[in-house]
Amino acid sequence: MTRAxxxxxxxxxxxxxxxxxxxxxxxxxxxxxxxxxxxxTPEEAVENGWxxxxxxxxxVIAEVTTAPxxxxxxxxxxxxxxxxxxxxxxxxxxxxxxxxxxDAGPDGVYSLSQGRVWREAVGRREGFLQTExxxxxxxxxxxxxxxxxxxxxxxxxxxxxxxxxFSKTTCGVDKDHLDHLLVRAGRVDEAVIExxxxxxxxxxxxxxxxxxxxxxxxxxxxxxxxxxxxxxxERATVRGDRVVIKDVRSExxxxxxxxxxxxxxxxxxxxxxxxxxxxxxxxxxxxxxRATLAPENDISSPGLRGRIVFDLNADLRALxxx
Numbered sequence: 001m002t003r004a005x006x007x008x009x010x011x012x013x014x015x016x017x018x019x020x021x022x023x024x025x026x027x028x029x030x031x032x033x034x035x036x037x038x039x040x041t042p043e044e045a046v047e048n049g050w051x052x053x054x055x056x057x058x059x060v061i062a063e064v065t066t067a068p069x070x071x072x073x074x075x076x077x078x079x080x081x082x083x084x085x086x087x088x089x090x091x092x093x094x095x096x097x098x099x100x101x102x103d104a105g106p107d108g109v110y111s112l113s114q115g116r117v118w119r120e121a122v123g124r125r126e127g128f129l130q131t132e133x134x135x136x137x138x139x140x141x142x143x144x145x146x147x148x149x150x151x152x153x154x155x156x157x158x159x160x161x162x163x164x165x166f167s168k169t170t171c172g173v174d175k176d177h178l179d180h181l182l183v184r185a186g187r188v189d190e191a192v193i194e195x196x197x198x199x200x201x202x203x204x205x206x207x208x209x210x211x212x213x214x215x216x217x218x219x220x221x222x223x224x225x226x227x228x229x230x231x232x233x234e235r236a237t238v239r240g241d242r243v244v245i246k247d248v249r250s251e252x253x254x255x256x257x258x259x260x261x262x263x264x265x266x267x268x269x270x271x272x273x274x275x276x277x278x279x280x281x282x283x284x285x286x287x288x289x290r291a292t293l294a295p296e297n298d299i300s301s302p303g304l305r306g307r308i309v310f311d312l313n314a315d316l317r318a319l320x321x322x
Contacts, residue, residue: 004064010046019065020087020096026064027094028106031146031182032057034139037191049188054080054140057091065089074117074129075140081131088112090129094147107152108165121152122168123210124286143196146182153181158200167309171299172203180300204276205293207305209312215287218319220280223257223264229318231311247273268294274308289316 005015008022011029015022030045036052039045042060051057058069058080067082074092081090088097094105102111108121110128119128144155154161160173175198183190219225223243227236236245243255243266253271255278257264263281277292289312299305 004066007042007046007060007063010043018085019067020084020089023061023064023082023084023089024094024096026060027089027091028147030057030060031144031186031188031192032091033192034143035195037194048191049186050146050192051091054091061089061091070131071133072129072131073134075142076137077140078133078138079129079140081129088117088131090117092145093117093129094152105152106147106150107163121163121165122208123166124212124284144178144192146186155196158198159203162305166209166313167305168208169205169299169305169309170203170208171205172200174198177300205297205299206290207293207299207308207312208288208290209309209316210283210286210288211316212286215282215319218287220287220319221264223255223266223280226278226280226315226319229321230315242269247271287316 008015008017011026013022013025013029017025031050032054033050033052034054039048039052039056042056042063045051045056045060051060061082062069065082065084067084069080069082072079072081074090079090081088086098093110094107095103095110097103097110097112097117099112102109108119111118115131116127117129118125142154142156146153151162151164155173155178158172160171160177162169175193175196178193178196179190182188182192224236224238227233227243227245232248234246234248236243238257241257243257245253247253251271253273254269255266256269257266260281262283263279265277265279267277268275274294274297275291276294279290281288291308291312293299297304
């Protein structure tokens with residue numbers, strides 16, 4: 001076997017895969033840590049189960065594909081990419097892409113068109129990587145990146161971002177949380193989280209979903225129409241900057257309302273409700289719904305994130321029937 005085949009096999013990937021597919025699977029298997037403990041070789045990175053730095057991941061893909069490295073821009077930084085048999089692969093890109101095609105990754109749908117990789121996730125399409133290098137810095141805007149079977153995880157400072165095709169969750173993160181998510185669940189060497197800083201005040205958990213074009217005809221500018229579409233709300237009444245709902249338990253919940261040209265925001269004043277804040281705004285031709293969880297709801301509880309994402313998307317769909 002070749003060194004490339006040995007490396008792919010050590011990562012638990014079938015060495016009979018094509019080079020481009022093997023590189024994309026490496027991205028899904030190996031978390032990328034920025035400024036972590038130095039690793040000397042691609043073999044050491046695979047043995048540890050994670051890559052320390054963009055340069056190490058670049059060496060891994062170069063070894064697997066035997067293709068020359070090119071440079072573009074992603075994550076606010078100068079970013080490597082490779083052309084392998086008519087396909088593009090790159091660190092952080094969990095699929096292989098040919099020009100004019102799209103492919104579903106664990107976190108969304110990726111496409112390549114005219115030298116730019118697009119990513120459709122959280123209900124909207126945004127640029128992910130451009131093949132031409134710009135004046136971007138050499139430091140990405142995250143400290144840790146990895147994939148599960150159904151989501152992408154990014155650590156930025158003391159915050160964790162979890163994104164999939166339908167939602168984005170932003171929450172505070174600490175060492176114990178990362179140890180549970182990545183080290184124990186992913187069976188990755190614990191050095192992957194050494195040196196990360198988790199200082200700071202507790203952070204709220206915000207879950208975001210969105211809807212693309214066509215929302216203009218919906219009654220989304222009225223908080224009462226949105227609230228009455230929820231399954232747990234019987235009636236919503238607006239009195240100036242106060243919004244009061246009667247829930248299915250016949251209990252009252254009161255909010256203060258803030259209105260802007262782009263939408264509205266509700267902050268809970270009193271009463272029991274799963275969210276401290278709800279906001280609905282038009283952003284970049286999408287309707288974006290954000291919900292800040294009440295403190296008693298722990299987003300790491302089994303199944304909670306999925307249930308909240310399902311409910312919030314159902315809330316947006318209910319507007320279509322208002």
